[in-house]
Amino acid sequence: MHSEISAILAALRQQKPVVHNITNLVVTNTTANALLAIGASPVMAHAPEEMADMVSIASALVINTGTPSEPQRTAIRKAIQAAREQGKPWILDPAGAGATPYRLQLNTELLELKPAAIRGNASEILTLLTGKPTGRGVDTDSSSDDALNETLSYLQRRAAQLNTVLAVTGATDYIIDSQRIAKITNGHPMMAKVTGTGCTATAMTGAFLASSNDPWLAVTASIACLGIAGEKAAFAAKGPGSLQMHLLDELYLLDAETIQARLSLEVLIKQ
Numbered sequence: 001m002h003s004e005i006s007a008i009l010a011a012l013r014q015q016k017p018v019v020h021n022i023t024n025l026v027v028t029n030t031t032a033n034a035l036l037a038i039g040a041s042p043v044m045a046h047a048p049e050e051m052a053d054m055v056s057i058a059s060a061l062v063i064n065t066g067t068p069s070e071p072q073r074t075a076i077r078k079a080i081q082a083a084r085e086q087g088k089p090w091i092l093d094p095a096g097a098g099a100t101p102y103r104l105q106l107n108t109e110l111l112e113l114k115p116a117a118i119r120g121n122a123s124e125i126l127t128l129l130t131g132k133p134t135g136r137g138v139d140t141d142s143s144s145d146d147a148l149n150e151t152l153s154y155l156q157r158r159a160a161q162l163n164t165v166l167a168v169t170g171a172t173d174y175i176i177d178s179q180r181i182a183k184i185t186n187g188h189p190m191m192a193k194v195t196g197t198g199c200t201a202t203a204m205t206g207a208f209l210a211s212s213n214d215p216w217l218a219v220t221a222s223i224a225c226l227g228i229a230g231e232k233a234a235f236a237a238k239g240p241g242s243l244q245m246h247l248l249d250e251l252y253l254l255d256a257e258t259i260q261a262r263l264s265l266e267v268l269i270k271q
């Protein structure tokens with residue numbers, strides 16, 4: 001898999017896709033910098049009046065519900081409609097889906113609008129798919145790999161029904177479509193101590209989706225690249241502050257040799 005992942009990263013850097021983000025107030029700067037570091041061209045925009053025009057110059061759309069509001073909801077609807085009309089992939093990050101009924105209702109509505117991929121922590125994904133709220137604000141409370149392992153066939157059925165790729169991240173990341181499951185164990189626990197790491201995974205995945213015709217491979221490549229860069233950054237960091245800085249450097253420096261040496265990925269065939 002390492003060569004497929006490196007090939008998508010090379011395509012991304014060659015194409016420098018414009019990625020339109022409607023994201024939360026916390027991570028706007030962090031995710032824009034991560035997109036630049038990996039080789040994409042981020043634009044952050046949320047005025048309803050410019051959504052169709054902005055989508056038309058982008059190659060992918062990232063929707064993140066971390067700090068939702070009614071004006072943002074209007075912008076999200078317009079942007080997704082434009083992306084669908086223009087045949088461009090869009091990805092959903094149901095940030096904090098289980099925190100309030102408002103977020104769950106918004107995310108449930110978005111689930112019907114055919115995202116190419118959905119990326120969240122275990123609580124966010126399970127809340128979205130079952131309608132039963134779990135989680136601690138934007139953080140997970142069901143990170144147990146054992147618990148997730150037991151739900152893999154359920155997740156795969158839902159991915160097939162929704163015709164999407166589910167990326168459930170945490171200590172172990174699972175990337176799931178109707179046929180394949182990638183299990184990735186790169187990354188470092190300190191990544192959960194920096195706000196916006198998950199949102200960065202989602203934003204980067206927008207860029208990777210724009211750079212491959214295979215959405216599952218694109219999502220897998222994105223999450224693997226972040227995990228590898230994150231674990232390298234953690235070795236160099238004293239704590240979360242310097243991890244954030246090193247992460248940008250490691251995304252920028254990431255190359256095929258590092259991916260080959262560090263990738264920790266297993267592909268599970270259809271459950």
Ligand SMILES: Nc1ncnc2c1ncn2[C@@H]1O[C@H](COP(=O)(O)OP(=O)(O)O)[C@@H](O)[C@H]1O
Binds near residue numbers: 120173196201230
């Ligand atoms: N305990 C951990 N060990 C290794 N990597 C982790 C750990 N926790 C989070 N990560 C990594 O951090 C990134 C963000 O994931 P996550 O923390 O699940 O998202 P969120 O911030 O949305 O809760 C993923 O690439 C994931 O692999």
Ligand SMILES: Cc1ncsc1CCOP(=O)(O)O
Binds near residue numbers: 066
């Ligand atoms: C802290 C916080 N509050 C609302 S959105 C947000 C950022 C969450 O980012 P991530 O899920 O990537 O840690």
Ligand SMILES: [Mg+2]
Binds near residue numbers: 096
């Ligand atoms: Mg998150």
